Amino acid sequence: MLELGGFTPLSTVDWPDRLAAVVFVQGCPWRCGYCHNPELQRRGRPGGPRWPAVLDTLSRRTGLLDGVVFSGGEPTADPQLPEATAQVRALGLQAGLHTAGIYPQRLAALLPSLAWVGFDIKTDFAGYEALTGRRRSAAATRRSLEHLLASGVAYEIRTTYHPALVSDPALLDCARMLKALGVRDWVLQRWRPRDDTPSAQVSGWQWPGEALMQALRAHGPSLTLR
Ligand code: SF4
Numbered sequence: 001m002l003e004l005g006g007f008t009p010l011s012t013v014d015w016p017d018r019l020a021a022v023v024f025v026q027g028c029p030w031r032c033g034y035c036h037n038p039e040l041q042r043r044g045r046p047g048g049p050r051w052p053a054v055l056d057t058l059s060r061r062t063g064l065l066d067g068v069v070f071s072g073g074e075p076t077a078d079p080q081l082p083e084a085t086a087q088v089r090a091l092g093l094q095a096g097l098h099t100a101g102i103y104p105q106r107l108a109a110l111l112p113s114l115a116w117v118g119f120d121i122k123t124d125f126a127g128y129e130a131l132t133g134r135r136r137s138a139a140a141t142r143r144s145l146e147h148l149l150a151s152g153v154a155y156e157i158r159t160t161y162h163p164a165l166v167s168d169p170a171l172l173d174c175a176r177m178l179k180a181l182g183v184r185d186w187v188l189q190r191w192r193p194r195d196d197t198p199s200a201q202v203s204g205w206q207w208p209g210e211a212l213m214q215a216l217r218a219h220g221p222s223l224t225l226r
Pocket residue numbers: 028029030031032034035036037038041072073074100
């Protein structure tokens with residue numbers, strides 16, 4: 001059974017232009033310094049919602065929702081995700097996914113079942129291991145991104161800007177890399193501090209300076225700030 005860390009019955013912001021329920025899947029093997037949901041990283045955490053109860057709730061809200069987005073954590077870490085996705089689609093709802101591309105083969109197998117993917121790009125590939133705390137994280141992400149771009153599934157590529165963990169040169173390299181891979185649109189989103197995360201001591205938070213913004217726009221995909 002899908003292991004859950006949370007459930008939001010209705011969201012207008014987690015899937016652009018869709019009314020969606022959000023299912024937070026428990027577990028992620030990476031340890032990003034700015035992770036906003038560190039309580040979702042470890043598997044086997046008791047007390048989360050039960051998937052059958054969530055599915056029952058979804059079955060009674062089909063007329064109110066466009067779809068269900070699986071978020072996390074890293075949803076593809078759970079081997080039950082394909083079955084859960086099929087169950088959602090059997091209700092007549094679309095299925096969306098938030099992923100960091102940690103498991104390329106699982107993502108490739110799941111893509112035909114998905115209507116939309118929100119894909120996290122952490123930084124330039126050279127900086128991945130330092131940010132995620134995991135070896136080979138850049139290679140996995142790259143393969144996943146290639147699967148996504150080749151699939152034709154609608155997507156949003158987004159990067160969290162953290163002033164201490166994503167340097168200006170790394171962000172610019174990231175912009176160039178995405179454009180070279182054929183990404184057309186890119187969302188740069190604010191890191192949201194939490195008091196209990198290791199990176200919360202960063203002060204004086206701000207967006208990149210104007211010179212860097214101009215460079216990002218000149219060398220990267222079409223940029224949206226969020
Ligand atoms: S990939 Fe996402 S869920 Fe996993 S540690 Fe990084 S920010 Fe947190």
